[in-house]
Amino acid sequence: xxxxxxxxxxxxxxxxxxxxxxxxxxxxxxxxxxxxxxxxxxxxxxxxxxxxxxxxxxxxxxxxxxxxxxxxxxxxxxxxxxxxxxxxxxxxxxxxxxxxxxxxxxxxxxxxxxxxxxxxxxxxxxxxxxxxxxxxxxxxxxxxxxxxxxxxxxxxxxxxxxxxxxxxxxxxxxxxxxxxxxxxxxxxxxxxxxxxxxxxxxxxxxxxxxxxxxxxxxxxxxxxxxxxxxxxxxxxxxxxxxxxxxxxxxxxxxxxxxxxxxxxxxxxxxxxxxxxxxxxxxxxxxxxxxxxxxxxxxxxxxxxxxxxxxxxxxxxxxxxxxxxxxxxxxxxxx
Numbered sequence: 001x002x003x004x005x006x007x008x009x010x011x012x013x014x015x016x017x018x019x020x021x022x023x024x025x026x027x028x029x030x031x032x033x034x035x036x037x038x039x040x041x042x043x044x045x046x047x048x049x050x051x052x053x054x055x056x057x058x059x060x061x062x063x064x065x066x067x068x069x070x071x072x073x074x075x076x077x078x079x080x081x082x083x084x085x086x087x088x089x090x091x092x093x094x095x096x097x098x099x100x101x102x103x104x105x106x107x108x109x110x111x112x113x114x115x116x117x118x119x120x121x122x123x124x125x126x127x128x129x130x131x132x133x134x135x136x137x138x139x140x141x142x143x144x145x146x147x148x149x150x151x152x153x154x155x156x157x158x159x160x161x162x163x164x165x166x167x168x169x170x171x172x173x174x175x176x177x178x179x180x181x182x183x184x185x186x187x188x189x190x191x192x193x194x195x196x197x198x199x200x201x202x203x204x205x206x207x208x209x210x211x212x213x214x215x216x217x218x219x220x221x222x223x224x225x226x227x228x229x230x231x232x233x234x235x236x237x238x239x240x241x242x243x244x245x246x247x248x249x250x251x252x253x254x255x256x257x258x259x260x261x262x263x264x265x266x267x268x269x270x271x272x273x274x275x276x277x278x279x280x281x282x283x284x285x286x287x288x289x290x291x292x293x294x295x296x297x298x299x300x301x302x303x304x305x306x307x308x309x310x311x312x313x314x315x316x317x318x319x320x321x322x323x324x325x326x327x328x329x330x331x332x333x334x
Contacts, residue, residue, distance in 0.1 A: 006106035011174040017101055018061055022094040025062035025156060025163065027143030027177045031055040037322060039138045043131075047169055050133060054108050056171035059098070060136065060143040062156065062163040063091040065267070067278060070162060071286040075198045075268040076218060078251075081260035088114070088164050088264065095166045102170050109170040112136070115263050126222040129209040136165040138323050144177030147325040149185040151193050151202040151269055157184065160276025161269070183325035184275050188304035193269035195293040195301070202269065204304045205316040205324060215266035219255035227252060268292070 011028050018026040031047040038044035047055035069083045092113060099109040117130040137154040141147055146156035153161045187205075188194075194202035199215050201208040213222070227248055234240040243249065255262040272287050273279070279287075307314055308330060317324060 009105055009107070009172055009174060011176075014059060014098075014102075014172070014174060018059070018094065018098055021097045021101075022063065022090060023061040023098075024064045025145055025158060027060050027140065027145045028174060029058040029060060029139055029142035029144075030176045031058055031169070031171075033142055033176075034058055034134075034139060037142075039135050039320075039323070040131075045131065045134055047134060050112065051110055051169060054110060054171045055169040057169070057174060057176070058112075058134075058139050058143065059168040059170065060140045060145060061091060061095060061098070061166050061168070062140065062145060062159075063087055063094070064159045064278070065162045065164065065270075067162075067282040070271050070283055073286075073291070075215065075266040078254075078260060080267070081255075081264045082258065084164070084264035084267070085258055085260040088259070091164050091166050095168055098168055099170075102168070102172070107170050107172045109168050112167040112169060114165055126225045127210060127213075129213055134167060136167055139167050140165055141323040142179055144179060147180050147182075147184045148320060148323045149193065149273065149275070150187050150191065150205060151197075151207045152205070152320060152323075153193075153270060153273075155184040155273065155275045158276060159278050160273045162267075162271070162273075162276065162278065179322075181325055182328050185324065186275075186329050187327055188301050188308055189329050190274065191297075191301040191304070192272045192274065192290060195290045195297050196268045196272045198266065198268060198292060200297065203316065204307065204314050205320055215268075217262055217265045219252050219261035220265075221262075223248075224252055224256075 014028065015026045035046045035048045038046050047058055065087055066083045069080045072080055092111070095111045095113070099111055102109040112134045114132065114136050116133050118133055122128070122130065137148060137152065140154045146154050149155045149161060154163065154165065155161050156163055199211050201212040213220070227243070231240050231243045234243055251261060254260065271283070272290055308327070
């Protein structure tokens with residue numbers, strides 16, 4: 001696009017506008033850095049895969065989740081799903097308004113939502129874990145918003161993992177933010193995410209993503225296809241009718257209507273994480289105790305702690321070291 005039509009912008013200008021539009025956090029990453037360091041080199045998903053023209057910068061936006069519903073303990077409470085979906089809606093509106101503002105300034109821009117997966121990669125298995133077109137937690141780290149935790153969720157200094165993310169791709173020559181080099185996560189020394197996980201999906205700097213999806217999207221595509229199959233396979237018309245009118249079908253209908261329970265779902269690991277300025281004043285009194293903790297989970301944490309102190313870090317940590325950061329809690333004990 002001719003420079004004549006482009007309004008001069010700075011990183012500060014973009015961040016101020018994003019906050020004015022409702023973003024709680026905003027950072028700017030280099031598209032070239034994200035292209036050069038995809039989280040999964042065997043299956044890279046990069047800004048350049050979305051557009052060759054308008055991805056020199058990746059603006060990552062975050063909006064905090066409600067503290068009130070975070071204080072509700074059951075992981076499957078639909079109040080939480082619904083409130084999170086409303087937060088996502090607001091964040092998507094912020095992203096769109098930012099794109100329109102950037103384009104008014106002369107810079108074509110593209111939204112990368114947190115729910116967009118590539119349909120061409122679907123291979124007929126509803127249970128298969130589908131990754132997004134761009135990993136927003138990794139992009140958030142590159143944009144200086146935080147570091148990844150034990151289960152590879154984004155942690156921010158302000159709100160811990162209790163944020164939703166979107167990104168905007170745009171080619172505008174502004175300064176990028178620096179990646180944090182020290183881990184915010186306390187790893188197995190804390191392990192509250194592992195203890196609280198209802199599906200026991202947290203691994204040592206990794207996650208069982210397929211099992212986690214059962215909780216992260218409890219009324220998503222897998223649940224929908226399973227319910228339809230159950231109705232089709234029911235033996236009698238009465239059984240089919242009962243399944244059709246069941247609570248599961250009702251919840252699926254609600255989730256299709258608003259996305260709650262399909263797009264949003266379990267975030268118990270994020271609820272109990274002590275990282276974030278919001279935890280002590282807003283959440284600790286309700287969430288300090290973890291009823292899901294078990295001796296088996298504690299034993300796994302203790303084994304991880306022993307591995308952490310060994311001379312050979314886990315392969316999973318090495319694979320994610322760029323985004324997790326240096327584990328400073330280990331050095332304090334040296």
